[in-house]
Amino acid sequence: MVIQEAAEMYLETILRLKNKTGVVRAVDIAREMGYSKPTISEQMKKFRENGYVEVNNEGHISLTLKGMEIAESTLERHNVLGVILQKIGVSKDTAIEDACRIEHYISEETFQCLKDYFRDK
CATH class of the missing domain: 1.10.60.10 (Iron dependent repressor, metal binding and dimerisation domain)
Incomplete structure (x- = not known):
């Protein structure tokens, strides 16, 4: 599977944050990567649509099996x-x-x- 560098960086950041804090929110990713929250929200929407992440009702982001791999x-x-x-x-x-x-x-x-x-x- 070929995935763009930026997508790998987002997914790796989500995994690092999850390992570090246990819970990942868009604001955490924005802070870690230096992007705006709207930019992160847009990317998470794309990742949800492509099956890389799930976002629960509280806004907690988790990797799917596909995203985790x-x-x-x-x-x-x-x-x-x-x-x-x-x-x-x-x-x-x-x-x-x-x-x-x-x-x-x-x-x-x-x-x-x-x-x-x-x-x-």
């Missing part, structure tokens, strides 16, 4: 790439920033090979 995959790539970059000498701040860029463009094959190669190093 994408968010978990994106978060794993982010975390693993950040560690790999640090292992080769990149500073922590730069590694985190670069991993965030790379995670959206790296193929699954390349990611798995890097992950396997650096697993025990």
Whole structure:
């Protein structure tokens, strides 16, 4: 499944916030990503229509199985790439920033090979 970088970032942010606070609202996503609440609300509407999120009557946002798969995959790539970059000498701040860029463009094959190669190093 091909999904745009921005969509991956939203879904990853929802997962991170859920793991951190337990409850996610549009205002939390807006604050975390630096977007306006109307922008987030519009994106959540699209995500609901495409089956990536559900929003309950209290405005709490949760990932569907489809959304969770994408968010978990994106978060794993982010975390693993950040560690790999640090292992080769990149500073922590730069590694985190670069991993965030790379995670959206790296193929699954390349990611798995890097992950396997650096697993025990």
